[in-house]
Amino acid sequence: MEKKFVLGIDLGTSNSAVTLCDLESGESRVVEVTQILAPNQVGERKSLPSAVYLPSESEFSAEAISLPWESSDRNQIVGTFAREHGAQVPDRLVTSAKSWLSNPHVDPQSPVLPWNSEIGEQKLSAVEASRRYLEHLKNGVLYAERLEGREWNLGEGQVVLTVPASFDEVARKLTSDAAAAAGLPEPILLEEPQAAFYAWTDKVGNEWRKQVQAGDVILVCDVGGGTADFSLIAVSEEQGNLAVERIAVGEHILLGGDNMDLALAYALQAQLEDEGTEIDDWQFLALVHGASQAKAKLFEDGSLTELPISVPSRGSSLFAGTVSTTLTRETLNAVVVDGFFALSGPTEMPEEDGGAALQEFGLPYAADAVVSKHLARFLARSLQNVKGSESLSALIANPEQALAGELLKPTAVLFNGGVFKADSIRARVMELLASWCEVAPRELQGFQPDLAVAKGAASYGRNRVTGQGIRIRAGTARSYYLGLESSRPAVPGFKPPIKAVCVVPQGMEEGTSHTLEGRTFGLVTGKPAVFRFFASEIRGGDQPGDLVNKADKVLEETSKLEITLPPMEAFPEGQPIPVFLNSVVTELGSLELWMQHVDSDRKWKVEFQVRMD
Known part of the structure; x- marks a missing residue:
């Protein structure tokens, strides 16, 4: 059947998004996804929080959490209200399903989420949670398009679904299975850093050929809510045209914006304790949420020096026991910029686990929170990989410089992920790379931190269906x-x-x-x-x-x-x-x-x- 449109889906650890490309008109647009915003309130948002809330039997009436389409999961809530309400009842909130898909120690098809919860039979598997996100995205997008007078037949669409470059083949297969179970026909999988590159070339147009040249090695640095994902893309020349090839991918690292929010909450908790104020576990979860919002506003508005954070209690009065503190820019920079993106040396690698005989079992979070060290390890392993292949080495300009020393030296950087919305964090990474390289790499202009992956997925699908546009040579990552x-x-x-x-x-x-x-x-x-x-x-x-x-x-x-x-x-x-x-x-x-x-x-x-x- 002839394809009439492409759905590019970013199934994110924290947030998901969809871009639709109309192949007839050539128009691409991020589709706002219909979802529950509050009891008895449905609306559209550009992203769908990757969260499922499992309400107790009498918590909400069926009408309060109903959606404008038929669903087999009507007793559950997906998206914005799930995340907001679930922060107050965390033992009924499923998050990070994407990370559990790649957990080598827990069967992703076993109903274990929410992890460590005692709610019993309501639990979901990572695959089932992913299916529900994808089914909601499918229904929410089709409904939102219908509101605008546009009807689509999924059989006439090409679905492109993104996954981390670091996903192993089992996690990729499980993601594909979840999509098929959600009613998305024959999804094509695309690595997220590649999707970010496609989105960048689409945004800057022919300008991309002026920003890069044959022999360049582009570091795609992607730090989102839950993961840090690195890839290297080499640029070469074939018959007078530029060609691109993915030459290295990183390990699966559970380290991102969520870790930063948690670190800020611990710093603020210590601040409160120094003032003689203790908070309980429920208030700490609220503190994490408040720290996340304050972090985003401080990074967005450089004129702000601090922001207040209020943490309510669960007393009968709305403001009973409210605790207030302040996140200053000094604390923000010390914890996030200097802590997670420290100016470490090129030979400083991530520290391994502490070696305790017994550890709390769960997701295999990165033992070392310094993103800089994980980046150094990735570039060191990439050097070993490229040196071992004559074909890959031949793609590198000035190999005596790029392949000398302990790390492979990129010549350009493309940022992706919500963390890099902050100018100060991008600047710190560029400063870090400059200290490692004889010639400082340049930052590619025109990146899109939040929605690039969904946009790039749609661009790739369009190029694949039409046979036009650039294609990154990639194949298996390992x-x-x-x-x-x-x-x-x-x-x-x-x-x-x-x-x-x-x-x-x-x-x-x-x-x-x-x-x-x-x-x-x-x-x-x-x-x-x-x-x-x-x-x-x-x-x-x-x-x-x-x-x-x-x-x-x-x-x-x-x-x-x-x-x-x-x-x-x-x-x-x-x-x-x-x-x-x-x-x-x-x-x-x-x-x-x-x-x-x-x-x-x-x-x-x-x-x-x-x-x-």
């Missing part, structure tokens, strides 16, 4: 490997080292496959067998079939899968069957691993696991 058992005589007390064979090289594009021809492997069928999967973000030079020794030491083991594959006639149970390995990246970006018998058409497919159970 290389993937399959563990092998060494063929050698058994030796008492000696465990043979683990080898791994590369089955998916970094950068393998959608709709392509690799067969490891000339290499035969023995596949055990008819009895339980273990498959070990590994990955790497820093071995950009590895090709399909390359062997890696001591895989458990130099690669990241992502999962072990024990399964019994159907046996094959003429081969006794447990006898290895000679097979070729074939890896496939589908058009939608999912990974498949096939093993084909060398002398027949018999095949076995193993789900490509890329995360520990």
Whole structure:
């Protein structure tokens, strides 16, 4: 069916947004999403807070929280009122579902949210919460468009859904599954830093070709509400035209604006305690909310030196027990700018966990809150990745300068994420990078901190459908490997080292496959067998079939899968069957691993696991 429009969806950790591109007119617009703003009040907002509130049985009447469309989730609230009201009843508020999708220690399909809540059967899984956000976005956008006299058939639309560049393949697949369950047909996934780049090129138009040149390495620095996401994009020249390629992605770092709000609240709590005032847990949550609002206003208006914050109690009188304090610009800069974006050295890496034997179990938040150190680690790992690949190294101008020392040196920076709305934070990051690089990188002008990802998703979808406009060459963000058992005589007390064979090289594009021809492997069928999967973000030079020794030491083991594959006639149970390995990246970006018998058409497919159970 011919596509008539594109929906670009930013499914954010804290806030989500949608841009619609009308392919006939070429117009793109951020669609305000219809949502509940207060009991008996429905309205539109440019973003949808990524929050679900699970009300108790008698908390609200059905009419008070009804939406202007039919929904199977009418007893729950999504969006603005969910977040505002849920701040007062946190054990019924689901947030950060996106972060839970990528948690390697908790099944994202198990109903565990709100985490540590005791509300019982009402709990949601991370996948289900994501489905509800996406279904609400879909219904809210279609309804808001209908109010303006525009009707859309989803079957005639292309959906582009963004994910962090640091998401592993399982988290990407779960996001895609949630979208399909929400009624969004065949969503295409796009990495958020790439979406920000597409939005930037759209906004500045042909000017983008004047701001960058062949040989440039652009650091896309994306710090949002819940995550810090880094990518590097290289600019090259092909037949007189500029081309762009993503050459490195960072690790998944749960560190963002929410951490900054929390740090400010702790500083203000200490301020109150110095004045002899104690606050309870409920008031502290209100203090976090107040600190967040004051932070945004102080960063937005440089003429302000301080802002008052009032924290009410839950007494019978509205102002009973109200506690007041003040957030000063001095405290704001000390906690956020100097604390999270410290002028650290290029060799200062993030500190690891404290090593306590018992820790509170939950989301794997970054142990070190200094974004500067995580950026240094990303650039150090990127240097290792690019140096290991001749094709990637060839994209770098002045490699003797850019690839010298401890870090890969970017030549330009594109900011993204709400944190970088603050001029002082952008300036601090540029100062930090200048101290690391012989030649200071330049800031690309025209960034859009809040809605760029949704806008860029729509731009990418338009380019993909029409075949026009730029396309970032990307493919898989990591290389993937399959563990092998060494063929050698058994030796008492000696465990043979683990080898791994590369089955998916970094950068393998959608709709392509690799067969490891000339290499035969023995596949055990008819009895339980273990498959070990590994990955790497820093071995950009590895090709399909390359062997890696001591895989458990130099690669990241992502999962072990024990399964019994159907046996094959003429081969006794447990006898290895000679097979070729074939890896496939589908058009939608999912990974498949096939093993084909060398002398027949018999095949076995193993789900490509890329995360520990």
